[in-house]
Structures are given as C-alpha cells and as structure tokens.
Amino acid sequence: MxxxxxxxxxxxxxxxxxxxxxxxxxxxxxxxxxxxxxxxxxxxxxxxxxxxxxxxxxxxxxxxxxxxxxxxxxxxxxxxxxxxxxxxxxxxxxxxxxxxxxxxxxxxxxxxxxxxxxxxxxxxxxxxxxxxxxxxxxxxxDDWVILSGFTLVHQFCSIGAHAFTGMGSAIAKDVPPYMIVSGNPAHPHGINKEGLKRRGFSPEQISQLRRAYKLLYRQGLTLDDALAELTVLATTEPAIRPLLDFLQKDVRRSIIR
Missing domain, CATH: 2.160.10.10 (Hexapeptide repeat proteins)
Structure with missing residues (x-):
C-alpha cells in the first residue's frame, strides 16, 4: 500500500x-x-x-x-x-x-x-x-458550516453552526449560528433556511429562528436589548437556545450586524 x-x-x-x-x-x-x-x-x-x-x-x-x-x-x-x-x-x-x-x-x-x-x-x-x-x-x-468559494475569515473570528457564507465574503466579525452572510465586508441576509430543511429542522423550528433573526437584525434593538428578548423567547422556543448561547458567549466581542 x-x-x-x-x-x-x-x-x-x-x-x-x-x-x-x-x-x-x-x-x-x-x-x-x-x-x-x-x-x-x-x-x-x-x-x-x-x-x-x-x-x-x-x-x-x-x-x-x-x-x-x-x-x-x-x-x-x-x-x-x-x-x-x-x-x-x-x-x-x-x-x-x-x-x-x-x-x-x-x-x-x-x-x-x-x-x-x-x-x-x-x-x-x-x-x-x-x-x-x-x-x-x-x-x-462550528458544525455544518458552509463557506462558499473565496471566503476569507479574519483571525480570532467564530462562525456558528449551520451558517452559510456567500461567494467572496470577507468576514472580520463573528457570525452567529444559522445565518447567511455575504459581501465585503460581510452582512447578514437572513437565516440558512434551505440548509436547515436539508438537515431535518421542522417548519416550526425554522419559524422560531426567523423570529429570532428579526429580533436581532430587523427591529432596531441594541444587542443587549435583543439578548434580553431572545432570553425570554428561548424559554418557550428551544431552537433559539444555541443561537442565544453563542451570543451570550460572544457578548464581549463583535458580531456581524
């Protein structure tokens, strides 16, 4: 051999x-x-x-x-x-x-x-x-991440589970789980819905994550206020817990927003 x-x-x-x-x-x-x-x-x-x-x-x-x-x-x-x-x-x-x-x-x-x-x-x-x-x-x-071609990730950055980066993305901040990001610099573009479907996430779980995305990115909340809302939401919507855990661990760093 x-x-x-x-x-x-x-x-x-x-x-x-x-x-x-x-x-x-x-x-x-x-x-x-x-x-x-x-x-x-x-x-x-x-x-x-x-x-x-x-x-x-x-x-x-x-x-x-x-x-x-x-x-x-x-x-x-x-x-x-x-x-x-x-x-x-x-x-x-x-x-x-x-x-x-x-x-x-x-x-x-x-x-x-x-x-x-x-x-x-x-x-x-x-x-x-x-x-x-x-x-x-x-x-x-983290697990199940997909990096498209020519994605560049800056030192010390973290990318959470099930995230997806678009072609040629330049990532200089942390990417929370489940997110689609793209661009230079990279910006969020919703949750990775198709990827989550392929991995067996239910429509209810995907709906929970879309709700979390809107809290984090579409309602003009500060990160602290969004964390407070997500903490309450995670008590009844368990799919949000991994996202919340990532953000709480990451609270002293900078995430893509």
Missing part, C-alpha cells in the same frame, strides 16, 4: 492498510489511522495525528510550521479526525503555544481545492469549504 517512491520517516506510524502514493513525504512524529488514503505528492509534517478513513489528495501540505512570526519551533501539533476529504493543494498548519498548541479538524468535512487553514483553528464536523476559502489563525468553525 506504500508506493516505493514515497518517503516515510522511520518514526511515522501508519496503520497496515494506509495507502501512500508516489512522491509523497511523511515526516517524523506523524500518525495515520486505518483506512486513510494519501495520494501522490502529499507532504505531511509532524507532530500530526490523522484519524480513520480520510482521503488526502495530491499536493496537500499538512502539519507544516505555523505562519506566525512569534513561533520559535515549539512542539505543537495538527489533529485531524475521521472521514475527511482533503482535496488538491489544501494547506493546514500546526498550532502555536499562544493557541493551546493545536490545530483541530473534526470528522466528515469536505475541504475543496486550495483551502488554507492557519494555526490554532478549530473546525467542527460536517463542514464544507469551497475552493480557495481561507482561515487566518485562531478561527473557530
């Missing part, structure tokens, strides 16, 4: 059924679990841990040093979960000590061509990153 023209460091640990294509280089302190396919011309540097049943295609570069001038060669790592599809020329950097030393990629994510994920990012599960989307350092992406 290892092509004779691949270069595998003696300290790398690969499960017995891992496939590695020609001209790929796997460095020291790399662990790859069962069922993972690594195509040709892939470079994986360590410390990096890769889970089960991933597909990593040509010219991807995983686990390289963070692009951070403060980095001085400290032992940091990249951790990738299970069943991710990592397409051509994707780059993912390891963490820094300022970010707990770890870049994390969850499970069942689709990372299309030319994606860049910088140091200390945390990516959840079931996300889709379209071609050329890029994350600066310390970005948090």
């Amino acid at each position: 290892i092509h004779p023209q691949a270069i595998i460091d003696s300290s790398a640990e690969l499960a017995g059924d891992v496939t590695v294509g020609p001209f790929s280089v796997i460095g020291p302190n790399v662990t790859v679990d069962a069922g993972t396919y690594i195509g040709p011309h892939v470079v994986i540097e360590g410390p990096t841990r890769i889970g089960r049943d991933n597909r990593i295609l040509q010219f991807a570069s995983l686990g390289s040093d963070p692009q951070d001038k403060k980095y001085r060669g400290e032992p940091t790592e990249l951790v990738i979960g299970d069943r991710n599809l990592i397409r051509e020329s994707v780059t993912i950097n390891r963490g820094t000590l300022n970010g707990n030393g770890r870049t994390l990629i969850g499970d069942d994510n689709l990372l299309m061509a030319y994606i860049h994920i910088a140091h200390d990012c945390r990516i959840g599960n079931n996300t889709i990153f379209s071609n050329n989307a890029s994350l600066a350092g310390h970005v948090h992406i």
Whole structure:
C-alpha cells in the first residue's frame, strides 16, 4: 500500500492498510489511522495525528510550521479526525503555544481545492469549504458550516453552526449560528433556511429562528436589548437556545450586524 517512491520517516506510524502514493513525504512524529488514503505528492509534517478513513489528495501540505512570526519551533501539533476529504493543494498548519498548541479538524468535512487553514483553528464536523476559502489563525468553525468559494475569515473570528457564507465574503466579525452572510465586508441576509430543511429542522423550528433573526437584525434593538428578548423567547422556543448561547458567549466581542 506504500508506493516505493514515497518517503516515510522511520518514526511515522501508519496503520497496515494506509495507502501512500508516489512522491509523497511523511515526516517524523506523524500518525495515520486505518483506512486513510494519501495520494501522490502529499507532504505531511509532524507532530500530526490523522484519524480513520480520510482521503488526502495530491499536493496537500499538512502539519507544516505555523505562519506566525512569534513561533520559535515549539512542539505543537495538527489533529485531524475521521472521514475527511482533503482535496488538491489544501494547506493546514500546526498550532502555536499562544493557541493551546493545536490545530483541530473534526470528522466528515469536505475541504475543496486550495483551502488554507492557519494555526490554532478549530473546525467542527460536517463542514464544507469551497475552493480557495481561507482561515487566518485562531478561527473557530462550528458544525455544518458552509463557506462558499473565496471566503476569507479574519483571525480570532467564530462562525456558528449551520451558517452559510456567500461567494467572496470577507468576514472580520463573528457570525452567529444559522445565518447567511455575504459581501465585503460581510452582512447578514437572513437565516440558512434551505440548509436547515436539508438537515431535518421542522417548519416550526425554522419559524422560531426567523423570529429570532428579526429580533436581532430587523427591529432596531441594541444587542443587549435583543439578548434580553431572545432570553425570554428561548424559554418557550428551544431552537433559539444555541443561537442565544453563542451570543451570550460572544457578548464581549463583535458580531456581524
């Protein structure tokens, strides 16, 4: 399963059924679990841990040093979960000590061509990153987020679950769950109704979230006043709770409004 023209460091640990294509280089302190396919011309540097049943295609570069001038060669790592599809020329950097030393990629994510994920990012599960989307350092992406092509996310920003970004969006503030945002700079354009339908949200839940969106964005309320209204609403409309939790955690930061 290892092509004779691949270069595998003696300290790398690969499960017995891992496939590695020609001209790929796997460095020291790399662990790859069962069922993972690594195509040709892939470079994986360590410390990096890769889970089960991933597909990593040509010219991807995983686990390289963070692009951070403060980095001085400290032992940091990249951790990738299970069943991710990592397409051509994707780059993912390891963490820094300022970010707990770890870049994390969850499970069942689709990372299309030319994606860049910088140091200390945390990516959840079931996300889709379209071609050329890029994350600066310390970005948090929750489950089921979709980033359209050429989306750019500023460092330290968070994007909540089930959010959707339009093509070419420039995001410099946090994006609450369920929202559609687009533009440069990005602005809100309603809730991700079609995405929520596909994931099994009921018409009643979607109606609750549309009501929450209007409170947050269409009634001229301050953020504090909107939070107070949403707190009351969440007691009888449970679909709003994840949105409220995100906003309460985020209250000292700036959200897209």
